[in-house]
Amino acid sequence: MISPKHIEKLIRAELKTMKSYTPIEPADVLSQRTKVPTEKIIKLDGNENPYGCSTRVKQTLAEYAYYHLYPDPEQRELRKALQEYTGLNLQHIVAGSGSDELIDLVLRLFVERGDEVINCPPTFGMYPFSTDICGGRVVNIPRTADFSINILAIKKALTKRTKVIFIASPNNPSGNVTSQQAIEELLDAVPVVVIDEAYFEFSGTTVAPLVPKHANLIVLRTFSKWAGLAGLRIGYGIFPSHLAKYLMKIKQPYNVNSAAQLAALESLKDLAYLRNTIEAITQERERLFHKLNQISWLKTYPSQANFILCSVVNGKAKAVHEGLKRQGIFVRYFDTPELKDCLRITVGKPEHTDALIAALREIR
Ligand SMILES: *Cc1c(COP(=O)(O)O)cnc(C)c1O
Helix, strand or coil: CCCHHHHHHHCCHHHHHCCCCCCCCCHHHHHHHHCCCHHHCEEECCCCCCCCCCHHHHHHHHHCCCCCCCCCCCCHHHHHHHHHHHCCCHHHEEEECCHHHHHHHHHHHHCCCCCEEEECCCCCCHHHHHHHHCCCEEEECCCCCCCCCCHHHHHHHCCCCEEEEEEECCCCCCCCCCCHHHHHHHHHHCCEEEEECCCHHHHCCCCHHHHHHCCCEEEEEECCCCCCCHHHCCEEEECCHHHHHHHHHHCCCCCCCHHHHHHHHHHHCCHHHHHHHHHHHHHHHHHHHHHHHCCCCEEEECCCCCEEEEEECCCCHHHHHHHHHHCCEEEEEEEECCEEEEEEEECCCHHHHHHHHHHHHHHC
């Protein structure tokens, strides 16, 4: 009999030592843990859309008759609809099971063991996570005090082994965008530049129109945040067409399930509804920003996404996080070298803002 110890020896060494990703928990788990009923939980920790997806999505998914058949491996209808939505030809577009899958696929396409991937913390945790899994080396180039990327330091860090850089714009968790000028500077210097526009619909700024003119620019988008489809896992990338071909080739054939493809399609047919929820969220963002600013022990950072980052100036972010939890309000807490004593608060409905602000005032 082979012992567990023997089997463990077979596991890739770099995977044994890598840090695991800290995901958020679903509402029912949070409810069990805090004894707050699920319907009373105020979930402001995942940048999810509190208004939910279009009702067209729910109706179409309920009526669909072909769940027993495999989905379209070429995602034809969806890519055609995305062509219209993005204004870019479908030969540039590949859909994934969340943009998380596309992050992984891009790295699989380029990264060989020991190749370097530039990461600009504080930022989205999936870039170092997927780099580790692909056997790449993460090179961290921290952002400056106002969370801008440090282009000079990035250029200095380039080596023969540098393959990819990831920039989230707007950045998660800081909420600021990277200017087109800065991105163009990166395009001239770094082999593959991935701009993650997960929050594009809230910021309105994009570099997607540059993709056909640059062989090394990739733009990632998702339906998780603006379209309320986080649970169905659907995202897409806009690639130079020569790269899109490789992604279609290396992805799992049925990577995006039928429900997710349909849901994205129906969302794109109900843009009026979705634009209303985006408008409600961006308006609420400004109200929440103003209210948070009135709390003397919080320092807020302006955001172009559907969340707001704030640091707790008395160094008690952890206690504030715990105090909110006890009242059934969940926000994301950060305590990393780049982000000490910070909370990231997703913009919810007006009543969520009111409950949060009341709870914060009480905690004090
Ligand atoms: C949420 C988020 C994603 C993940 O999107 P999925 O499509 O749900 O995988 C990607 N990038 C950033 C910056 C995010 O905040």
